[in-house]
Amino acid sequence: MEVQSLTKSFGKHVAVNDLSFSIEEGHCVALLGANGAGKTTTLEMLASLQKPTKGSVSFLGVEKKDFREDIGYLPQYPVFFSWMNAMEYLVLMGELSGMSKAKAMARADELLELLGIADAKKRKIGGFSGGMKQRLGIAQALIHEPKLLMLDEPVSALDPVGRREILELMKLLKETTTILFSTHILHDAEEVCDDVIMIHKGELAVSGSLSELRRKHQEDVIVIAADENLDAWAGSIESWDVVSKVISANDKVEIYVKSVAEARTQLLAEINEKQLPITSFTVGQTSLEGLFMEVVGR
Ligand SMILES: Nc1ncnc2c1ncn2[C@@H]1O[C@H](COP(=O)(O)OP(=O)(O)OP(=O)(O)O)[C@@H](O)[C@H]1O
Numbered sequence: 515m516e517v518q519s520l521t522k523s524f525g526k527h528v529a530v531n532d533l534s535f536s537i538e539e540g541h542c543v544a545l546l547g548a549n550g551a552g553k554t555t556t557l558e559m560l561a562s563l564q565k566p567t568k569g570s571v572s573f574l575g576v577e578k579k580d581f582r583e584d585i586g587y588l589p590q591y592p593v594f595f596s597w598m599n600a601m602e603y604l605v606l607m608g609e610l611s612g613m614s615k616a617k618a619m620a621r622a623d624e625l626l627e628l629l630g631i632a633d634a635k636k637r638k639i640g641g642f643s644g645g646m647k648q649r650l651g652i653a654q655a656l657i658h659e660p661k662l663l664m665l666d667e668p669v670s671a672l673d674p675v676g677r678r679e680i681l682e683l684m685k686l687l688k689e690t691t692t693i694l695f696s697t698h699i700l701h702d703a704e705e706v707c708d709d710v711i712m713i714h715k716g717e718l719a720v721s722g723s724l725s726e727l728r729r730k731h732q733e734d735v736i737v738i739a740a741d742e743n744l745d746a747w748a749g750s751i752e753s754w755d756v757v758s759k760v761i762s763a764n765d766k767v768e769i770y771v772k773s774v775a776e777a778r779t780q781l782l783a784e785i786n787e788k789q790l791p792i793t794s795f796t797v798g799q800t801s802l803e804g805l806f807m808e809v810v811g812r
């Protein structure tokens with residue numbers, strides 16, 4: 515999918531501003547941005563649910579206004595007919611997208627199985643848990659075998675168990691389908707996506723492959739936690755050659771370092787010598803969160 519200068523204004527307010535990006539076949543792409551950044555508006559335009567003020571979208575080389583045949587879409591707040599059962603709902607969605615009843619029924623069976631809700635096939639949707647509804651929402655998005663699956667905040671409303679289940683499901687689906695999903699939970703994005711599109715106030719802020727962004731923006735960091743406040747000590751190591759930045763808050767000190775091996779040796783010696791009451795010593799790398807905060811803070 516090629517998106518060129520996509521723009522959406524509501525009166526004077528520009529929700530999405532001159533956004534251009536592309537999605538490669540077979541990739542799983544995370545659309546990241548804070549609340550109000552324009553994620554839903556962007557996805558709704560791609561799903562032909564909102565008319566762009568400006569810009570064009572082409573899919574597999576063809577420019578069109580309506581790609582609904584090729585796209586499956588899970589809205590941020592899906593609405594179901596609570597009096598229907600799961601099977602009835604999926605068959606209705608299949609028929610609405612132009613499938614014969616027999617074909618829709620066969621496909622619905624297959625999807626209920628794939629999404630792990632086959633047992634609830636004849637149960638009324640009104641009695642479904644949040645996680646089950648989310649699965650059903652993904653099933654309806656897949657009913658017509660779309661080439662691109664778009665999910666708007668598929669895990670944000672779920673508890674940790676439901677969230678884990680949907681993330682695992684996305685990992686399974688990305689083997690066979692191109693996926694574009696929005697989220698503001700960076701950790702989830704890092705877990706499943708290949709590429710990242712970060713938007714801020716409706717504009718493109720950062721985009722690229724996750725591994726490339728990591729290479730460019732990731733830093734080595736050593737985190738030390740202690741029984742007491744280490745502010746004074748943290749200040750004293752700021753001038754070390756191997757240290758690039760120190761952030762001390764409450765009982766935790768984050769030390770950004772130029773060489774993990776060197777810094778570790780020096781820090782452990784120092785902790786020993788000064789008898790610092792540390793409770794943990796962790797060596798790791800910064801996540802996308804740092805980059806996101808940088809973008810949002812602009
Ligand atoms: N129908 C509308 N009329 C007026 N303004 C709108 C409309 N829809 C969205 N907006 C505005 O456009 C901006 C982007 O909204 P959007 O829902 O796309 O953000 P989002 O990134 O999906 O946020 P969230 O993370 O909260 O879901 C917001 O400032 C919002 O108030």
Ligand SMILES: [Mg+2]
Binds near residue numbers: 554
């Ligand atoms: Mg939204």
